[in-house]
Amino acid sequence: MRTALITGASSGFGLLTSVTLAKSGWHVLATMRDLNRREKLETAARNAGVLERIEFLALDVKHADQIAATAKLIAERDEPLHALVNNAGFAVPGFAEDITDAELREQFDTNFFGSTAVTRALLPQMRRQGFGHVIMVSSISGRLGFPGVSSYAASKFALEGWTETLRYEMKTPGIQVVLVEPGSFETDIWTRNAKLTAGLQDPSSANASRVPAWRSHIEQGAKDRANPQVVADLIARILETPRPKLRYVVGKDARMALRLRGILPAGIFERMIVKMTGMG
Numbered sequence: 001m002r003t004a005l006i007t008g009a010s011s012g013f014g015l016l017t018s019v020t021l022a023k024s025g026w027h028v029l030a031t032m033r034d035l036n037r038r039e040k041l042e043t044a045a046r047n048a049g050v051l052e053r054i055e056f057l058a059l060d061v062k063h064a065d066q067i068a069a070t071a072k073l074i075a076e077r078d079e080p081l082h083a084l085v086n087n088a089g090f091a092v093p094g095f096a097e098d099i100t101d102a103e104l105r106e107q108f109d110t111n112f113f114g115s116t117a118v119t120r121a122l123l124p125q126m127r128r129q130g131f132g133h134v135i136m137v138s139s140i141s142g143r144l145g146f147p148g149v150s151s152y153a154a155s156k157f158a159l160e161g162w163t164e165t166l167r168y169e170m171k172t173p174g175i176q177v178v179l180v181e182p183g184s185f186e187t188d189i190w191t192r193n194a195k196l197t198a199g200l201q202d203p204s205s206a207n208a209s210r211v212p213a214w215r216s217h218i219e220q221g222a223k224d225r226a227n228p229q230v231v232a233d234l235i236a237r238i239l240e241t242p243r244p245k246l247r248y249v250v251g252k253d254a255r256m257a258l259r260l261r262g263i264l265p266a267g268i269f270e271r272m273i274v275k276m277t278g279m280g
């Protein structure tokens with residue numbers, strides 16, 4: 001039986017990927033920062049008849065000691081780890097001008113430093129085996145900046161640069177390194193897990209007058225969010241691909257945004273984004 005470790009398995013893509021892989025016969029190490037939040041995954045796995053293939057482990061990707069303990073546990077089992085899905089992440093919406101150092105660092109701590117630390121801790125196991133897939137759940141925001149999500153985009157752009165480099169470095173050891181770049185999908189990321197910056201709620205901010213238009217654009221977009229199962233299915237397919245590509249863009253909105261940026265003159269594309277998001 002193949003084994004996959006997934007971070008942030010308590011909701012959204014992580015939860016769905018855990019169940020999807022278990023249904024395909026994988027043993028899933030479903031990690032989450034708070035094991036009290038395991039119930040949703042437990043229920044979904046039970047309903048799918050795959051609960052016995054899922055092992056719940058505590059892992060906050062910001063905690064070096066928990067990362068080390070997870071890597072130790074896997075090494076001591078003396079069984080291969082076929083896949084690592086770095087999925088844990090969240091967003092700190094707010095205008096770039098207003099963001100504090102602390103908010104920016106908090107965003108990077110999980111989305112960039114967390115994902116890279118978990119990967120570095122588990123690569124020795126994959127090197128020993130001589131195989132393995134490492135999937136980084138990035139975002140369309142790892143390819144395009146967008147008003148109001150500068151910190152999130154910065155953390156994902158950083159992840160993209162690191163991952164692209166790692167891919168070259170891991171070719172010879174036989175480890176496949178992949179970026180998944182979703183557009184907008186219906187998960188908890190923009191609701192329960194969105195941590196609005198203080199600046200976004202500060203009436204004295206230079207950007208305060210832009211907030212209503214920006215919010216209404218985001219709320220409008222929320223109506224079109226896609227079914228996150230598509231992303232879980234894509235991850236499952238990538239794990240079946242012996243030599244996957246570096247990047248997988250997923251979601252109509254993400255593909256459309258990249259296409260438009262590719263074909264439109266830069267000035268027109270920028271004006272379109274500024275207008276659409278209430279920035280001008």
Ligand SMILES: NC(=O)c1ccc[n+]([C@@H]2O[C@H](COP(=O)([O-])OP(=O)(O)OC[C@H]3O[C@@H](n4cnc5c(N)ncnc54)[C@H](OP(=O)(O)O)[C@@H]3O)[C@@H](O)[C@H]2O)c1
Binds near residue numbers: 189
């Ligand atoms: N949904 C989208 O539209 C979208 C688009 C592009 C990319 N993404 C990316 O997809 C990934 C998954 O997000 P999602 O959309 O599925 O959102 P979600 O439903 O909010 O799930 C995020 C998961 O990450 C976990 N998490 C957050 N901080 C963590 C930490 N420090 N350590 C361990 N786990 C942590 C959350 O745990 P708790 O349950 O404890 O909060 C939750 O399980 C993220 O990397 C996100 O950036 C999402």
